[in-house]
Amino acid sequence: MKEFNAKKIIVKYLVNEATPQETEKLLRWVGSKKNEKIFKEFVQAHQLSNIAYNSSEVQTAFDDFLRQIRTSKSKSNFRIKRFVRYFKYAAVIVGVLLSTLYLLKKENHVSPFVEMTDQVTLQLINGDKQYFNIDTDKTIKTKTGHEVAIVENGVLTYVAEPTNRKNKPLQNILKVPYGKTFNVVLSDGSSILLNSGSLLKYPNVFIKNEPREVFLEGEAFFQVTTAPNSSFIVNSKNSITKVYGTEFNVSCYSEDDKTEIVLVEGSVGVKTNSSIKGQENYQMMIPSQKASLSSNSEDVEITTVNIQKYISWKEGILTFENEKFETIQKTLERHYNVKIINNFHDINSFRYNGTFKNDSIEKILNTIKTHTNFSFQRKDEIITINNPKNPQ
Structure with a gap:
């Protein structure tokens, strides 16, 4: 079986659309170590495509899938319905997932469920997609008519309702395009203002007396409300x-090599993602501090930092303090929804200061x-920077 066809059948299998013949071929194909590796890379690429699942969920689904294959004594068309919850987005991206691996090699950021649009996008984990x-x-x-939230005066507010483990909440993914910001109020009253080009994954309600987690x-x-x-x-x-x-700010764009958390007031603890899960080895912060x-x-x-530099974007203000031009370029692209092509690489390492409001x-x-x-020069949404000595 060719690798391309194998990937296509994997997608169909995950959404229960593979025929018995295709499933039988897939089970034989994935049995080898080489193909098992390809399968795992495919699932990882799926996860990296801004689906916003954490790595433990994808790894669990993958391990369980392989365990089913190794222990299965029958070549019948069995299904892994108990694991489909880890791949709810597969049905949405069947048409584009085959190009995802290619795109991942060329781009740092891929959003399979968000088409080219200047609208804020909301997707429910059950497959609903709304613009x-x-x-x-x-x-x-939802498709069944259940009210989840309302948009009013530019704010998305979720309906507060009790829930428990038996009544699992719906997961939501909110995507804000470049050139816009958007405010969401979660069911517990916590308010989150998303900057341009940001993605937030969260439940429509939180389970009482359990950690409230977002991605x-x-x-x-x-x-955040207490x-x-x-x-x-x-x-x-x-x-x-x-x-x-x-109150605090988090900056963690996929194309940036660092994450920054700036505390405005209150108290937060920060640790790396690689820390052992469950260990309370957080480093505590006090207001006016930044964790990198x-x-x-x-x-x-x-x-210790000047917090205004990091939160002024909320008021439409861009603040640069001793910033390299290549960093400023990324900020401008996100804020104005443009593509900047810099042919004058000498300026990348130069540093600049400035504050701009609604400019x-x-x-x-x-x-x-x-x-x-x-x-x-600017042509539509593309700006090209050149060396004045070598105009193009």
Whole structure:
């Protein structure tokens, strides 16, 4: 079986669409060590595509799948329905998943369930997918008509309702495109303002007396309500932040090599994602401190900072303090929803200071030009920077 066809059948199998013949071929194919590795890489690529499952869920599903294969004495078309909950998005991305591996090799960031759109996107874990404009009031319901949340005056607010382990909450994924910010109020009253190009995974309700957990990729400002016997935990690619009722900012874009947590008020504890699960080895922070974590380090660096630099984006203000141009470029691309092609690489290492409120990207680039001479042209949503001595 060719590798391409194998991947196609894996997707069909996970969503219970494979024929008995295809399933039988897949079981034989994945039995070898080489193909088992390919299968695992495929599942990992699936997880990396901004599906926002944590690694333990994907690993558990994969291990259980392989255990079923190794112990199965029959070649019949059995199903792994008990594991399908780990792959609810498969049905949504069947049409594009075959190109995901190729895209992952070319891009750092892939969002399979979010088409090219300038709308905020909400997806429920049960397969519902809804688009809505931040300026449009709307009631968010499941396919069965159950009301989950409302959008009113540009804020997504979830309906507070009791739940327990027997009545599991629905998981939600909220995606904010470049060029926009969006505010969501969770069922416990906690408010989260998402910066442009951010993704948040969270339940529609929290289980009483259990940790309230969310997953973030991008940047967000949190205002967390205090709940007795229920801590609030923010998971990201590098960090786990445990909250004790507070205001703080987390920046963890997938294309950045670091995660930064800045505490405004209250108290949080921070540890790396690689820390042993369950251990309370959090490093505590006090207001006006920043915790920095790198994907290639086990250390958590805590320093005292000017917090306004890190939270001014909430007011539409861009603040740069001794920032390299290549860092500024990423911020401008997210904030203005543009693509910047820099052909003048000498300026990447130069550092700049500046504060801009509601200014156009052209004004910001022209301001930087007064310190470092370069030329730029804009065509639609693409800006090209060139060396003025070598115009193109």
